[in-house]
Amino acid sequence: MNYLQHRISSGVIAVIAVWVCWISYTQKPAEAFLFPRVIATIFMTLAIWTFIKALLGRTKTGNGLSLQAAKNMAPGIVIAGIYIFWAAKALGFYVSGTIAFFMLLSFYDPASNNEPKTWIKRVIITVGFITIMYALFALVLQVYTPRGMFI
Amino acid sequence: MKKILAALAVSLMGLTGTAYAGNYPERPILMMVSYGAGGATDFQARIVTMTAGNEDALGMPIAIINKPGAGGRVGWNWFSGEADKDGYTLAAYNVPHFIAQSIKGGVDYSTDSFEPIANWGADPAVFIVGKDSEFNSMADVVAFAKANPGKLTFSGAGLFVGHHIAALQIEQAAGVKMAYIPTKGGGAAAMKAVIAGDVLGGVNNLSDAFRAAAAGNIKILGIADLERSTFLPDVPTMKEQGLDVDNASVNFRGIMVPKGTPQDVIDKLAATVPEMFKNKRVAKRMKAGGSPMHIMTRDEVKAMWAARQATLEELLKGL
Amino acid sequence: MEFIYYFGEVFTPVSMLLLIGGTIGGLILGATPGLSPTMAVALLIPFTFHLTAVHGLILLGAAYTSTVAGGAVSAILLKIPGAPANIATTLDGHTMAQKGDGAKALQLSFISSLIGGVFGVILLIFLTPVLAQWALAFGPSHLFWLAILGVTVIGSLDSNSVVKGLLSGCIGMWLATIGFDDMLGVKRFVFHPSLGGGVNIIPALIGLFAIPQVITMFAKGRFDTSVEQIKVKKHPIGAAIKEVLSRKIALVVGTITGSIIGLIPGVGGQIAGLVAYDQARKFSPERAKFGTGHSEGIIAAEAANNAMVGPSLVPLLTLSIPGSPTAAVLLGGLLIHGIFPGTDLFENHPDVVWPFINSMLIGQVLMCIFGIYIASFAARVSQVPQSVMAATVLGLAVFGSYAVQQSMGDVYVMAVLGCMMYFLERFGFTAAPLVLGLILGPIAESNFVQGSMIANAQNGAFTYFFTGGLNMLLIAVAVVSIAYSAWSELSTREDA
Numbered sequence: 017m018n019y020l021q022h023r024i025s026s027g028v029i030a031v032i033a034v035w036v037c038w039i040s041y042t043q044k045p046a047e048a049f050l051f052p053r054v055i056a057t058i059f060m061t062l063a064i065w066t067f068i069k070a071l072l073g074r075t076k077t078g079n080g081l082s083l084q085a086a087k088n089m090a091p092g093i094v095i096a097g098i099y100i101f102w103a104a105k106a107l108g109f110y111v112s113g114t115i116a117f118f119m120l121l122s123f124y125d126p127a128s129n130n131e132p133k134t135w136i137k138r139v140i141i142t143v144g145f146i147t148i149m150y151a152l153f154a155l156v157l158q159v160y161t162p163r164g165m166f167i
Numbered sequence: 168m169k170k171i172l173a174a175l176a177v178s179l180m181g182l183t184g185t186a187y188a189g190n191y192p193e194r195p196i197l198m199m200v201s202y203g204a205g206g207a208t209d210f211q212a213r214i215v216t217m218t219a220g221n222e223d224a225l226g227m228p229i230a231i232i233n234k235p236g237a238g239g240r241v242g243w244n245w246f247s248g249e250a251d252k253d254g255y256t257l258a259a260y261n262v263p264h265f266i267a268q269s270i271k272g273g274v275d276y277s278t279d280s281f282e283p284i285a286n287w288g289a290d291p292a293v294f295i296v297g298k299d300s301e302f303n304s305m306a307d308v309v310a311f312a313k314a315n316p317g318k319l320t321f322s323g324a325g326l327f328v329g330h331h332i333a334a335l336q337i338e339q340a341a342g343v344k345m346a347y348i349p350t351k352g353g354g355a356a357a358m359k360a361v362i363a364g365d366v367l368g369g370v371n372n373l374s375d376a377f378r379a380a381a382a383g384n385i386k387i388l389g390i391a392d393l394e395r396s397t398f399l400p401d402v403p404t405m406k407e408q409g410l411d412v413d414n415a416s417v418n419f420r421g422i423m424v425p426k427g428t429p430q431d432v433i434d435k436l437a438a439t440v441p442e443m444f445k446n447k448r449v450a451k452r453m454k455a456g457g458s459p460m461h462i463m464t465r466d467e468v469k470a471m472w473a474a475r476q477a478t479l480e481e482l483l484k485g486l
Numbered sequence: 487m488e489f490i491y492y493f494g495e496v497f498t499p500v501s502m503l504l505l506i507g508g509t510i511g512g513l514i515l516g517a518t519p520g521l522s523p524t525m526a527v528a529l530l531i532p533f534t535f536h537l538t539a540v541h542g543l544i545l546l547g548a549a550y551t552s553t554v555a556g557g558a559v560s561a562i563l564l565k566i567p568g569a570p571a572n573i574a575t576t577l578d579g580h581t582m583a584q585k586g587d588g589a590k591a592l593q594l595s596f597i598s599s600l601i602g603g604v605f606g607v608i609l610l611i612f613l614t615p616v617l618a619q620w621a622l623a624f625g626p627s628h629l630f631w632l633a634i635l636g637v638t639v640i641g642s643l644d645s646n647s648v649v650k651g652l653l654s655g656c657i658g659m660w661l662a663t664i665g666f667d668d669m670l671g672v673k674r675f676v677f678h679p680s681l682g683g684g685v686n687i688i689p690a691l692i693g694l695f696a697i698p699q700v701i702t703m704f705a706k707g708r709f710d711t712s713v714e715q716i717k718v719k720k721h722p723i724g725a726a727i728k729e730v731l732s733r734k735i736a737l738v739v740g741t742i743t744g745s746i747i748g749l750i751p752g753v754g755g756q757i758a759g760l761v762a763y764d765q766a767r768k769f770s771p772e773r774a775k776f777g778t779g780h781s782e783g784i785i786a787a788e789a790a791n792n793a794m795v796g797p798s799l800v801p802l803l804t805l806s807i808p809g810s811p812t813a814a815v816l817l818g819g820l821l822i823h824g825i826f827p828g829t830d831l832f833e834n835h836p837d838v839v840w841p842f843i844n845s846m847l848i849g850q851v852l853m854c855i856f857g858i859y860i861a862s863f864a865a866r867v868s869q870v871p872q873s874v875m876a877a878t879v880l881g882l883a884v885f886g887s888y889a890v891q892q893s894m895g896d897v898y899v900m901a902v903l904g905c906m907m908y909f910l911e912r913f914g915f916t917a918a919p920l921v922l923g924l925i926l927g928p929i930a931e932s933n934f935v936q937g938s939m940i941a942n943a944q945n946g947a948f949t950y951f952f953t954g955g956l957n958m959l960l961i962a963v964a965v966v967s968i969a970y971s972a973w974s975e976l977s978t979r980e981d982a
Binding site for chain 3: 084
């Protein structure tokens with residue numbers, strides 16, 4: 017149990033809660049913010065309570081985050097972030113999906129990178145995935161996804 | 168065959184100086200409906216666009232997507248700001264809803280943000296009460312409202328939509344104060360409130376009220392339109408009952424594109440879409456569903472929008 | 487007993503073909519993240535243009551029942567609930583699948599879906615007129631108290647910490663207020679244009695459940711050898727049937743809760759699964775096992791969400807009031823063929839309505855057979871290597887959340903919420919109460935606003951919200967529920 021992390025995280029939540037509460041009570045028209053006010057007040061009370069409990073070191077649940085885990089997830093999150101927030105729209109869903117899928121797969125696949133067989137397998141899985149996505153969403157459901165430069 | 172025709176069209180267009188619309192549309196078209204799947208607008212939009220893929224119409228199917236929320240504001244805000252202006256993204260409009268909302272403010276659109284293509288339907292608002300209600304005419308309603316100011320609760324599908332406009336007009340014409348209760352979830356929720364007796368009366372779509380009355384769940388007391396409806400020949404208009412209510416609340420539904428769409432695409436759509444609405448299969452389905460059709464061309468819609476803008480500005484001035 | 491005469495209509499070759507097609511298609515669509523039953527049925531409407539009324543409705547009825555059950559497949563195997571109805575299924579179903587018992591989890595879910603579903607349809611067949619009156623009894627004040635009752639469930643959904651459960655619920659309710667206020671049309675908390683449409687429930691579900699999964703897999707890293715491959719165990723069907731039937735409490739509680747909640751217009755199936763799950767836990771002698779891959783959790787949740795299908799159509803068929811979004815789409819399917827629902831529907835169009843209802847009965851059976859048939863095969867999904875799984879779930883999440891409204895904004899919301907949820911989970915928060923808050927917030931708010939407007943025109947808010955039998959009953963149940971949560975929180979504290 018990592019108490020420092022718990023203190024920081026519950027502190028962040030408490031700050032967000034106070035901020036939500038402040039917005040709810042200052043925005044106009046007041047009628048539209050009646051319900052948000054009720055929610056925000058309870059939200060803030062509970063968040064501060066949790067924060068105090070964390071300060072006192074009486075948090076019961078949650079394991080926190082290890083440094084190793086953070087290091088492990090960082091590349092995945094970066095690739096996924098670029099994919100979702102930029103590439104999906106700029107390159108089109110299918111192109112960006114293929115690239116992101118292949119990169120994530122290659123990065124997190126524990127098989128040896130020196131064997132050609134590994135790479136062939138990865139390519140096959142990627143092509144299979146994107147083919148199923150295309151068949152399901154473009155052909156069956158006829159969803160028009162952003163096309164970007166390609167498809 | 169299609170390719171040859173298209174090529175022919177392109178060369179013809181090239182002669183007249185506009186090349187772009189010749190190829191349009193090359194792929195399926197999206198149409199955004201700013202109400203939930205299954206609502207009256209969605210239902211009608213799906214019917215009137217079902218023949219879009221025919222060769223004599225657009226030659227490409229139209230797919231409906233729903234972006235419901237806040238009486239249509241979510242969808243139209245998206246449409247005015249984020250939709251592609253290439254003619255492949257259309258939207259259904261509801262007048263007076265979007266005009267009233269833009270006058271009220273707080274949204275990113277107005278009549279200047281959109282270009283109308285054609286109108287397919289006109290659904291007047293009607294005043295309804297539960298089947299066991301003591302009210303049998305608008306006169307009864309007005310008399311009760313006069314005796315109990317602010318106590319007559321009546322439902323409608325949200326604020327600054329057709330139902331609300333009708334409600335305001337009725338209150339104004341009768342000189343009474345009633346309690347308009349906007350419901351979330353469109354006409355169906357407002358109808359439920361009337362049938363269940365949560366409220367004393369309600370304003371609703373003629374098409375929905377027609378069915379509910381046929382099923383014996385409600386009574387329809389009056390139509391907020393200039394003439395009686397062919398669906399309900401026995402129900403008098405508000406005017407006939409001495410309330411000076413015009414057709415400002417009639418829910419006109421049609422197709423529009425965002426401003427900035429190429430003019431030749433607009434012209435092509437404006438020429439084709441009204442013809443598409445006239446398809447016999449469309450008319451049959453619309454009639455079966457109890458949805459009144461009212462086809463108008465682009466120029467007629469433009470005039471209608473301008474007229475509504477003026478009426479609604481006047482009506483909403485005091486609010 | 488009139489309905490029996492119309493079974494003939496269902497057993498014609500064309501009908502059976504549509505029924506089988508609708509069921510299999512519905513299972514696949516239901517298992518696809520981002521496709522809720524409402525969307526699946528809406529997608530099928532254009533097909534019904536070309537069919538006769540009877541055939542069209544048989545297709546829609548089969549698709550409706552099977553998409554609800556199909557949602558359990560992705561809930562169990564991928565921890566992505568296909569629709570709000572399947573949220574509760576993830577709690578025990580996915581845990582069970584991770585232990586290698588995916589086949590068992592799927593079998594249990596399909597069998598309890600069948601039992602719950604058939605019960606619901608039987609209610610629809612025999613008790614429609616009575617139930618219609620029931621459905622109408624819920625006015626704004628009652629729906630408000632019902633939402634509050636749902637909130638009290640939030641506290642006990644998180645078995646570890648009531649405070650964190652409630653805090654998650656509050657975050658969910660706050661998220662639900664983002665976007666345009668539905669009553670006044672005022673923008674609230676719109677910090678970015680993507681939020682203009684608010685937090686849409688389906689993308690939110692995908693983000694909150696799928697993305698933390700993906701990040702957890704990332705966090706295990708590349709060369710992690712400690713992750714052993716899951717051994718997928720076979721599970722005999724006979725044992726699954728025996729298991730479901732022996733868990734009588736969960737089955738009965740789930741079925742009844744689902745039927746009652748399904749009936750109430752405006753609340754619908756969204757919360758049936760979660761409320762039934764919570765109730766089943768409170769009644770169960772093995773309370774502590776819930777959430778650890780316990781079969782009662784799956785049985786209660788799935789029995790409930792299919793039991794709600796039949797009753798949810800009662801207000802539609804008798805009063806022409808669609809009680810749920812899916813019912814609204816089905817209304818369109820009826821209207822296109824000129825069939826107007828209403829009290830005389832069963833007299834005027836028995837030849838359409840009864841085959842439609844019968845098709846849902848037979849559809850349930852077909853759904854169960856197909857479901858069990860694919861269960862042992864589908865369960866192998868748990869064996870897919872982590873790297874493939876992470877990339878696949880991420881891809882599905884992006885495509886699925888985009889498909890709901892064809893909106894990039896939804897994808898961004900999905901990703902941000904998902905990332906946030908991963909960190910919240912690391913610090914002891916859980917997704918289920920947050921989602922319940924997201925669902926209940928708007929119900930509570932709109933009914934409160936509507937109720938107080940009606941109350942102001944009548945005798946004031948106190949009389950409107952606090953008098954009348956149904957109000958008192960709902961308040962009493964809510965109070966008992968809170969007291970129970972508080973009591974169990976205190977008693978577990980003493981144990982620790």
